[in-house]
Amino acid sequence: MPLSSEPIVRRKLSDEVFDRLKALITTGELSPGDPFPSERELMDRLGVGRPAIREAMQQLSTIGLLTISHGERARVRQPTARSIFQQVDDAANVLLSSSPASLEHLKEARRFFELGMVRQAAEKADAKAIAALQEALARQRASLGNADAFITADMQFHTRIAAISGNPLFEAMSEATLGWLKQYYTDLLIWTGKENITLSEHEEILGRIIAHDPEGAEKAMAKHLDRSASLYVHQGGGSSDPAPQRAGADKSRV
Numbered sequence: 001m002p003l004s005s006e007p008i009v010r011r012k013l014s015d016e017v018f019d020r021l022k023a024l025i026t027t028g029e030l031s032p033g034d035p036f037p038s039e040r041e042l043m044d045r046l047g048v049g050r051p052a053i054r055e056a057m058q059q060l061s062t063i064g065l066l067t068i069s070h071g072e073r074a075r076v077r078q079p080t081a082r083s084i085f086q087q088v089d090d091a092a093n094v095l096l097s098s099s100p101a102s103l104e105h106l107k108e109a110r111r112f113f114e115l116g117m118v119r120q121a122a123e124k125a126d127a128k129a130i131a132a133l134q135e136a137l138a139r140q141r142a143s144l145g146n147a148d149a150f151i152t153a154d155m156q157f158h159t160r161i162a163a164i165s166g167n168p169l170f171e172a173m174s175e176a177t178l179g180w181l182k183q184y185y186t187d188l189l190i191w192t193g194k195e196n197i198t199l200s201e202h203e204e205i206l207g208r209i210i211a212h213d214p215e216g217a218e219k220a221m222a223k224h225l226d227r228s229a230s231l232y233v234h235q236g237g238g239s240s241d242p243a244p245q246r247a248g249a250d251k252s253r254v
Contacts, residue, residue: 014055017048021056025065025076032078036066063087081172092180100234103184107232110177111225114158115218117174121164122209122217129164133206136160141199150195151182157202161209184232198228 021042024030037045042053057074060066064083068074077083095102121129140153155178162174201224208217 013048014052014059017042017046017052017056018059020046021060022065025060030076032076034076036074036076038073081168082175084169085172085176089176089179092176093183096180096184096234103181103232103234106177106180107229110181111222111229113173113177114161114225115221117162117165117170118205118209118217118221119214121161122212122214124166125164125209125212129160130206130210132160132163133157133209137199137202137206140202144195144199154198154202155179155182161205181232184234194228194231198224201227 024037030036036057039050039053039057043050046053057066057068061068061074064079064087065077066074067077096106125133136153136157140150140157143149143153155175158178159171159174163171165171201220204220205217205224208220
């Protein structure tokens with residue numbers, strides 16, 4: 001076999017340490033909730049200095065495998081669907097803040113995702129799921145005039161629709177998407193009376209879910225998202241590269 005001409009890349013010491021420490025978790029030697037070996041113990045076992053240990057442990061924390069608390073022993077963490085999305089929060093926010101087009105793309109992705117979620121919710125919702133949606137809607141109605149509480153209840157309504165799927169990745173994806181969008185929610189919601197329109201649209205969506213009407217639920221959700229999309233505005237005042245208009249959508253909508 002011919003000798004490869006690819007250069008040999010020398011890895012950072014902390015990368016080698018990271019692989020060793022990650023193996024403690026992925027091989028089952030340590031389980032979620034277990035205390036992680038101390039820095040001194042790891043230094044002795046691996047024969048490396050404290051900086052390499054700390055950098056590797058920080059990497060484990062970043063990917064959601066380790067919880068590091070000041071003054072306490074680090075502990076192994078159980079990865080969850082929510083923690084997976086939390087790992088990309090900072091990168092997603094940087095992308096959105098630096099690119100108006102990315103906000104438009106996120107709104108378009110949200111629309112595609114939520115139409116699928118609401119169809120499934122209308123097919124699968126049981127009495128418990130419906131009660132949870134009714135409770136979120138009641139909380140939103142009681143929050144009229146309180147922007148933060150109203151928007152939090154709004155997000156919860158949509159996330160609970162995704163939760164009906166029974167798939168934790170869908171629920172976590174809904175939470176992440178809405179969290180990324182939240183910072184672009186404008187004051188138009190409160191000061192132009194659109195909060196009552198939002199409540200009316202949510203009631204219509206919930207009614208279609210209760211009726212187990214996937215087609216009707218999808219249409220109600222599409223109307224809601226097409227109308228409310230314009231409430232999410234980039235700091236620059238809009239996108240210089242807007243997403244393509246959807247067929248049948250009002251051209252004045254974002």
